[in-house]
Amino acid sequence: MTNLQETKPLMHLLSATFDSLQGATPEQLEHNPFLQLRKRGLDALARTGLPTPKDEEWKYLNLAPYIRHPYQLPTSRESLPHLPQTLPMATIPVVFFNGLFQPHLLSPARGITVTSLAQLVDKASHDGTALGEQEHSIGQLLSPEDDPFVALNAALLHQGALLHITQTPSQPIYLASITQSGHPLFVNLRFAIRLSAGTAATVILDLRTLSKTAPAFHNIVSEIWLETESALTLIFLQNDTAQNYGVLTTRIAQTARSRSRLYTITAGNGMVRNTTSVQLNEPEAETVLYGLSILRDTEVADHHTAVEHLAPNCQSSELYKSIVADQATNIFNGKIFVHPEAQQTNAYQSNHNILLSDDARVYTKPQLEIFADDVRCTHGATVGQLPQEAVFYLQTRGLPEPVADVLLLHAFAAEVYEQLPIEPLRVWIDQQLSNRLFDIVDLAADRKLVDLQFATS
């Protein structure tokens, strides 16, 4: 392998890609867009390698401890017999187990077409069948040349799914990567999601391990198109276990009057990097990005967001919060670009952080580039501790200090998800996060508050 050194972390995963490209004829390469994408991925990686803290966009996240494991790509044909009952409601399950699609868990649902990417890729390499429009869309929003993890994802392109929502589904779509593996596993998934005009859908992207396992590293790239007046709620659940790592690169491209709403809940996975960008390409498109990190031990969450206002009369708003304990680290980098044609833009961003220990770290950086003049744009960032005045006030009303702490932390956190539209999911998230807060302030489970409820419900 020319410039790719197999001895560098993760690079050994690429040998199969390299071999298949070596074996491909120029005709095959010309007719197979997946092969082309793999090649571009490989070439881009050969040029840049994986990011290090020397790269501005990866400054505070040192990947070395997470990528050093002897990861293997999925090999087992073992399937998951049934969907684990993680979530408290019925869903349309699009599940990957140990990196492989589990079509038997999916039952046909009205208004949504699910296509296995692996099937398409295999088909294309065997008989070179002409591909439909949507298949061609893979790689249209996120280029391997733009980001090393997109490059890696392209180089390993195989597993994934194309979701086409043509009518509003009655249940949320549960896009889950579930692992249970005795050896370190590298899960490379690619998603293409398209919402047809006027439809609305909720997609939950969950990283989950079934039992204590070897490390699992997810590299997930999602390209999402929202057609006119469609509405997407996208929920990232990153509240699994310490050996579950993820780099999630997501781009949402929006047309006129479409709405996107993203919730990122990071509270348990050892390392998560979310590189999330939204392009508001046509007038009156709206996006809301909510993010909450509740971190402990040595957990690291890195949220890089970029909102691009490319058309007039669009709105974006971002609320990211973190509670950081022990030696954990939260990183927030929020870019807002307002292009010259994006007049009458409303763009809001805020990032609030509570540090619970001297060793906890928070890095926050807003980056605003505004090239239109009729723009309302506000941003604010704070880093602080629990307000001692409020803790004392609560104590004088009989609340022991840890209970007061939990009450305040919970209220701080709940602002991020209290608008989450699916009630059972919101309650479940609230319980998961409350339990974590009890742990963090060292409050025994039997001391649970009677009614840590949403102020609004």
Place this chain on the structure above:
Amino acid sequence: MHNEKQPLLTIENLHVAVDDKQILKGVDLTIYPGEIHAIMGPNGSGKSTLAAVLAGREDYTILQGKVFFDGKDLLEMSPEERAAAGLFLAFQYPVEIPGVSMLTFLRTALNEIRKSNGEEPIDTRTFLQMVREAAQLLGLGNDFLQRAVNVGFSGGEKKRNEILQMAVLRPKLAILDETDSGLDIDALKIVANAVNSLFGTIQSYLIITHYQRLLNYIEPDYVHVMYDGKIVRSGDKTLALELEAKGYDWLRSETLSSIELPSTTT
């Protein structure tokens, strides 16, 4: 009249400093069950400091002195233990708790206190009835209970909210720190009426006020005057009227020239 009873609160020669600055310079005060005491005094004389020390705020250094509450060494107790033992402070400046509704707050507080006293959590119906009655007593609507604690409350609402909490938590001793300031006359009457109607269930009050106004509605058994970290005078309710008539300047000149000055150790 009260010699048979045990005092509810005893403060003996209390000296307190904050950041090396001495604020309380030898306070003595004894409150028996069934008594209403008032502390008056100019701004900066140490009234709120005394209240905060009694409630258990940590920023203060106790240089000297003892405090007993209901027979227990108060200074050894955490703020929440003091609350559970029946001590309540209505804050001069109530604190905003964004995102925590009044209902959640009151219920958590009540149940934590009940738990400390070995009681079961209150059932929802009884609780709701109780807080609604309390809200009504303070002239506050039920929607008030849905709001986040003190967030966006007017000055008067914040003060009434303190008394609402007192009505729900039913302490033995309630210390009201300038609850009257910022209240218009109607609100003042409502608050005074609530305080009076709870007297009995609440055994004793310590009412801190800058003005005599509130004492027209809540009649104290004793009035104390605090000046420069000491109680320089004690008397019955007529002392309040005297202060009102003559102003604190009178006190300043009186005190400074008077041999009534309690001796200090510094």
